[in-house]
Amino acid sequence: MAAIPSGTMGAPEACTVVIFGASGDLTKRKLVPALHSLAAAGQLPRNFSVVGYARSGLSNEEFRLRMRQAVSEYGSCTAGERSAWEKFAQDLVYVRGGFEEEGYRRLKETLAAIEGKSGSTKNRIFYLATPPGLYAPIMRQIAAAGLARKDQPGTGWTRVVIEKPFGKDLETARELGRQVHEAFDERQVYRIDHYLGKETVQNILVFRFANAVFEPIWNRRYVDHVQITAAESMGVEHRGGYYEKAGVIRDMFQNHLLQLLCLTAMEPPIAFTADAVRDEKVKVLRSVQPISPEEVDQVAVRGQYGHEKLGDNEVKAYREEDGVAPDSTRETYAAVKLLIENWRWEGVPFYLRSGKRLPKKITEIAIHFKQPPLLLFKACPIEKVSPNVLLLRIQPDEGISLTFEVKPPGSEICVNSLSLDFNYRGAFGAAPPEAYETLLLDCMRGDSTLFTRHDWVELAWFLMDPILRCWESKLPEDFPNYAAGSSGPRQADALIESDRRRWRQS
Numbered sequence: 300m301a302a303i304p305s306g307t308m309g310a311p312e313a314c315t316v317v318i319f320g321a322s323g324d325l326t327k328r329k330l331v332p333a334l335h336s337l338a339a340a341g342q343l344p345r346n347f348s349v350v351g352y353a354r355s356g357l358s359n360e361e362f363r364l365r366m367r368q369a370v371s372e373y374g375s376c377t378a379g380e381r382s383a384w385e386k387f388a389q390d391l392v393y394v395r396g397g398f399e400e401e402g403y404r405r406l407k408e409t410l411a412a413i414e415g416k417s418g419s420t421k422n423r424i425f426y427l428a429t430p431p432g433l434y435a436p437i438m439r440q441i442a443a444a445g446l447a448r449k450d451q452p453g454t455g456w457t458r459v460v461i462e463k464p465f466g467k468d469l470e471t472a473r474e475l476g477r478q479v480h481e482a483f484d485e486r487q488v489y490r491i492d493h494y495l496g497k498e499t500v501q502n503i504l505v506f507r508f509a510n511a512v513f514e515p516i517w518n519r520r521y522v523d524h525v526q527i528t529a530a531e532s533m534g535v536e537h538r539g540g541y542y543e544k545a546g547v548i549r550d551m552f553q554n555h556l557l558q559l560l561c562l563t564a565m566e567p568p569i570a571f572t573a574d575a576v577r578d579e580k581v582k583v584l585r586s587v588q589p590i591s592p593e594e595v596d597q598v599a600v601r602g603q604y605g606h607e608k609l610g611d612n613e614v615k616a617y618r619e620e621d622g623v624a625p626d627s628t629r630e631t632y633a634a635v636k637l638l639i640e641n642w643r644w645e646g647v648p649f650y651l652r653s654g655k656r657l658p659k660k661i662t663e664i665a666i667h668f669k670q671p672p673l674l675l676f677k678a679c680p681i682e683k684v685s686p687n688v689l690l691l692r693i694q695p696d697e698g699i700s701l702t703f704e705v706k707p708p709g710s711e712i713c714v715n716s717l718s719l720d721f722n723y724r725g726a727f728g729a730a731p732p733e734a735y736e737t738l739l740l741d742c743m744r745g746d747s748t749l750f751t752r753h754d755w756v757e758l759a760w761f762l763m764d765p766i767l768r769c770w771e772s773k774l775p776e777d778f779p780n781y782a783a784g785s786s787g788p789r790q791a792d793a794l795i796e797s798d799r800r801r802w803r804q805s
């Protein structure tokens with residue numbers, strides 16, 4: 300089986316991963332379980348260590364115990380693979396520290412001790428799993444401690460991983476970019492969007508560019524429009540405080556949905572290398588028609604879920620959630636129409652929607668093809684001939700399906716829709732690796748294809764900023780405007796129906 304897109308295959312070089320925020324949620328739910336799974340699968344180098352760094356006073360033993368519980372609770376290893384824990388735990392250490400020099404001195408000594416013992420090169424990954432407001436001060440401290448070395452042959456490499464959000468608008472993203480680049484070169488920076496580590500997201504590129512049948516029809520001549528949906532059935536849960544500041548545009552559109560749009564719309568890259576793929580994605584964003592402040596109301600709608608009784612369950616309104624203001628105007632749903640002004644897509648609308656408390660958790664890309672000429676089927680009621688839809692299902696039921704029209708048995712010429720279906724689990728059996736496993740391994744190998752480059756981040760904010768600014772200056776008067784469990788506000792239907800199209804019912 301050919302392996303794509305990770306560029307540099309094989310086991311990574313010996314390295315140490317330093318996790319800032321080692322006592323936090325991301326470390327226990329994702330990072331350490333993913334690293335442990337990689338270790339259990341024999342995918343880590345022989346000399347490999349993890350250093351946890353945070354302010355909490357933990358001994359090495361306490362840290363290991365916590366991480367052991369995390370691996371049992373959140374890890375995907377089988378019982379047999381859990382025996383890999385003992386070896387993994389030996390190379391797991393904790394350094395207590397905040398922003399003070401003393402903490403960074405201890406960190407430097409710990410790294411020197413680890414690397415001295417193994418005699419390995421100074422290959423280091425600094426993973427910033429802290430609140431985003433701490434990224435800049437932590438990077439400054441890393442640099443001040445002399446740990447942000449530029450890569451030079453023979454001296455080992457240094458990489459820094461940062462978690463989204465990368466700013467909260469264009470201005471703050473630019474500022475963050477400037478601060479990051481004060482300490483590190485762009486080539487050393489790995490911005491994680493865990494969506495890109497999902498197997499089915501990577502499969503979009505393989506599906507598009509490894510099959511000759513789709514490429515000739517993947518354009519304005521055959522595609523009528525594209526719908527990209529990321530729906531959640533849950534509300535904001537315990538993340539009310541975060542969501543009040545973010546909202547769905549920052550939480551989903553500026554990153555995940557625009558990434559999916561780029562993968563769907565990009566031109567074939569000249570190679571499966573980080574810069575070639577990322578150059579093409581940047582070109583897509585450059586081709587998206589910017590939305591002027593006057594146009595926002597015509598191309599974007601927002602919503603907020605209200606209280607509803609679903610079966611025997613009383614579902615809270617967003618305004619009743621913990622950490623949310625009782626008169627909050629924060630949007631939990633948005634639908635946006637974007638146009639890509641290039642040779643391939645001119646005139647083909649891309650409709651993006653995402654929201655909380657929708658009927659189903661689903662992420663998918665639906666390519667709606669044009670209606671064929673129906674002259675031959677005049678005898679059939681026209682609404683029975685459905686245009687073909689190619690559906691790329693990202694989650695939860697990962698796979699691909701294509702709807703097409705067939706004649707049901709009988710003497711009359713009639714048309715029915717059926718679908719050709721490919722299901723990931725059914726085809727390959729095993730569950731795909733966790734996104735964090737793929738991304739951590741890629742980072743160790745120095746393959747940044749699936750990581751977000753700074754120019755992409757800025758362009759994505761540039762496109763979303765007018766919507767954010769317009770909505771924040773013009774408060775909604777009709778919130779809540781959709782019921783929990785419904786398919787969103789009626790304004791979203793009006794947005795697409797004014798173009799004589801309809802949302803796909805998933």
Ligand SMILES: NC(=O)c1ccc[n+]([C@@H]2O[C@H](COP(=O)([O-])OP(=O)(O)OC[C@H]3O[C@@H](n4cnc5c(N)ncnc54)[C@H](OP(=O)(O)O)[C@@H]3O)[C@@H](O)[C@H]2O)c1
Nearest residue numbers: 320321322323324325353354355397398428429430431462
């Ligand atoms: N949780 C998730 O599933 C998830 C998913 C996607 C992205 N993210 C992103 O990942 C990042 C971390 O999220 P989280 O949920 O893990 O946050 P969290 O649970 O609040 O953890 C934050 C961590 O930062 C540590 N910390 C605070 N000040 C520090 C300092 N000066 N130096 C080093 N560590 C410091 C805290 O520990 P002490 O108090 O002990 O210092 C704690 O370990 C955020 O940017 C978030 O947006 C999280």
